[in-house]
Amino acid sequence: MQLSLEEVAGVTIVLAAGRLDFAAAQPFQVQVEAAIAAAGKGVVVDLAPLEYVSSAGLRAFLVGAKAAKAKGVGFAVCNLRPEVQEVFDLTGFGKVVGVHAERTAAIAAVSGA
């Protein structure tokens, strides 16, 4: 998978593209944890170009959510494709990490956290 980072008003946006499978999960988790450690207000993972996520990938979101909570910053995802949304829905991961339709809503939610 490919990751790119940008900063919007104190919020770190991680754009995640490709496949978040078992092989990609560990490096992705390291990046997310680093982004949270360095974050001002919080981190939004934009999943618009993400094609696939498995349970190994979900683990990285759970670790990220725990790290963000421990640090007291926001953590959210946005722009889920229908297949990825289904994985979040079937596992109840919307209760673990904030899920938003659009990036602006995710940034607003994270900034207010």
Added chain:
Amino acid sequence: MNPLRVSATAAVEALDPLQAALLDFWAERQLPDQARYAFELALEEFVMNVVMHGQNAAATKTIWLELDDNPEQVCMVFEDDCAAFDPTSLDTPDTSLGVDERSIGGLGIHLVREMMDQVEYARADGRNRLTLIKRLANA
């Protein structure tokens, strides 16, 4: 068309060739894209399960994959000769829990069961056998 049958040594490295075989099978038979995710996910979850639970003598163990389709459904049979392990016996995870109470265990098989129409485990002839069936929506 005849079923597709492939095998691989039970190791993490098995996933790439088995996944390539799955994608070729899907393209060759012009199956609907929206049904493919469940099979990709099942393949990853079960290869990783075998590698984790059958680790002891993994280099001498084998994974077998069989895929077959008809106009109504796609069937995937997944076998390994590792120690007996029934993933369908795992407790269903509590998907209502928030970040503090949440653990990751059991989510893979949970997803597979939710996405497939039928999931059956059997142990026979020294092999674990999982049979997964998904009906095609437009059938």
